[in-house]
Amino acid sequence: MKKLLAVSLLTLCVAMPAVAQVKVDDPWVRATVPQQRATGAFMQLTAPVDARLVEVQSPAAAVVEIHEMTMDNDVMRMRAIESLDLPAGQTVELKPGGYHVMLIDLKAQAKEGDTIPVTLIVENKDGQRETIEIAAPVRPLNPAQMKHRHGHGH
Amino acid sequence: MSSGLSRLKFVAIAVVAVVLSACTPPEPPRFNAANMTGIEYGKDFRMHDADGRERTIAEFRGKVVMIFFGFIQCPDICPTALLRAVEIRNLLGEDARHMQLLFVTVDPERDSPEVIKAYMEAFDPSFIGLRESPERTREIADSFHVLYNKVPTGDSYTMDHTATTFIFDPTGRLRLAAPHIMPAELIADDIRTLLRTTR
Numbered sequence: 064m065k066k067l068l069a070v071s072l073l074t075l076c077v078a079m080p081a082v083a084q085v086k087v088d089d090p091w092v093r094a095t096v097p098q099q100r101a102t103g104a105f106m107q108l109t110a111p112v113d114a115r116l117v118e119v120q121s122p123a124a125a126v127v128e129i130h131e132m133t134m135d136n137d138v139m140r141m142r143a144i145e146s147l148d149l150p151a152g153q154t155v156e157l158k159p160g161g162y163h164v165m166l167i168d169l170k171a172q173a174k175e176g177d178t179i180p181v182t183l184i185v186e187n188k189d190g191q192r193e194t195i196e197i198a199a200p201v202r203p204l205n206p207a208q209m210k211h212r213h214g215h216g217h
Numbered sequence: 218m219s220s221g222l223s224r225l226k227f228v229a230i231a232v233v234a235v236v237l238s239a240c241t242p243p244e245p246p247r248f249n250a251a252n253m254t255g256i257e258y259g260k261d262f263r264m265h266d267a268d269g270r271e272r273t274i275a276e277f278r279g280k281v282v283m284i285f286f287g288f289i290q291c292p293d294i295c296p297t298a299l300l301r302a303v304e305i306r307n308l309l310g311e312d313a314r315h316m317q318l319l320f321v322t323v324d325p326e327r328d329s330p331e332v333i334k335a336y337m338e339a340f341d342p343s344f345i346g347l348r349e350s351p352e353r354t355r356e357i358a359d360s361f362h363v364l365y366n367k368v369p370t371g372d373s374y375t376m377d378h379t380a381t382t383f384i385f386d387p388t389g390r391l392r393l394a395a396p397h398i399m400p401a402e403l404i405a406d407d408i409r410t411l412l413r414t415t416r
Contacts, residue, residue, distance in 0.1 A: 093296060096289070096335035100327070101373070103292025126371040132293050137396045139294040139380045143370050159297045166292075167373050204296055204339040205303055 085110045085149065085185050090199035092166065092181075095173045102173055103130075104164035104181055104199055105157045110149035117146045117192075118184040125168035127181075132161060141165075149185065177201040246414045249403035250384065250395035258361045258391050259284065259383065264321065264347035267330035267337075272319070272347060274389045280317045281408045282385040286363045288324035288376045289336050294397060298380060299340045304401035305408065306341060315387070315412055318344045323365040323378050325354055384408070386415040 090106035119127045128143040149155050157163050183195040263273045287295035306313040322328040325348050333346035365378035380397035395404050
C-alpha cells in the first residue's frame with residue numbers, strides 16, 4: 064500500500080512536465096572480451112502513463128534490438144521484439160533471464176569503466192514520442208572481480 | 218482391542234523397523250538435479266580446447282565435471298550460467314579443486330579460440346572452453362541431446378540452445394542434468410554428494 068502510494072506520488076511528480084518522462088534506473092552493459100561482437104544492456108524502466116519502448120539506438124553498436132529471452136524445456140530462445148510495453152507506473156525490468164537491449168556489431172570492446180551512450184525512444188498511447196539519453200556503465204563479466212562497486216545481484 | 222495392546226504392537230513395529238533399516242544397505246544418494254545415472258549421453262566425449270589440446274572426461278578423474286553448451290556472443294544465458302559456476306566454486310570452498318567446468322561453443326564459426334580463451338579467463342582461469350568444427354559440434358551436441366540452431370537477427374544471427382548443465386561424477390560417468398534455473402546452492406550440494414558417494 065505504502066509502495067503504491069510512493070509510486071503514485073512519484074508518478075505525479077514525474078508527470079508534471081508537459082511530456083511525461085520515463086524513469087530509467089540502474090542501466091548497465093555487460094563487458095565483452097576482445098573480438099566479441101555483441102552484448103546486452105539492462106535497466107529498469109518506469110513510465111508514468113501507458114507507453115511502449117519502440118526503438119533503442121547507440122553509437123557503440125551498428126545494430127541495436129530489443130530482445131525477449133524465453134525458456135522452453137530448458138532451451139533458451141532469444142527473439143527481437145517490435146516494442147516493449149511499459150504499463151503506467153509499473154517498473155519493467157530489462158534483466159538477465161528476461162528482456163534486454165541487444166547491442167550487435169560492437170564498434171569496440173566494452174570494458175569495465177567505460178560508459179556506453181544509449182538512446183531510448185518511447186511512444187505513449189497518444190503516439191507522442193519521447194527520446195531519453197542515458198549513459199550505461201559497463202559491468203565486468205564476473206562481478207565478483209568488481210571492486211568498489213555497490214553490489215547489484217543478478 | 219485395548220489401547221495397551223495397540224501400543225505394544227506399535228512399539229514392536231518400531232523395533233522391527235529400526236532393526237531392518239540397520240540391515241539394509243544405505244539408500245542411494247538423493248540429488249536436486251535430474252538424475253541421469255545409467256544414461257550414456259556424451260559417451261567417448263573428446264574435444265579440442267582453445268590451445269588445440271584434445272580433452273576428454275576421463276582426464277578429469279577425481280573431479281566432478283560440469284559441461285555447458287553455449288556461445289560467446291550471448292548476452293544473457295551463457296554469462297549467467299558461467300557466473301553460477303563461479304558461485305558454485307565459491308560455495309564449494311576447498312572442494313572447488315575437485316570441480317571442472319567445460320564450456321562447449323555451439324557457434325564455432327564466430328567463437329574463435331582466442332575469444333573463447335579470453336571469455337573463460339574473464340570468469341575463472343580454471344574454466345576450459347572447447348571448440349570443434351561445425352560438423353563435429355553437431356555430433357557432440359547430439360550425443361547429449363542438446364539442441365541448438367541459428368536464428369537470423371538484423372544482419373547477424375543469434376543461437377537458440379539447450380541451457381542444461383550436465384554433471385559427471387569423479388569416475389567420469391554422467392550422473393546429473395541441472396536446468397538453467399537451478400540455484401548455485403543446490404548444484405553445489407549435489408557436487409558435494411557426488412564427491413562423497415562416488416566409489
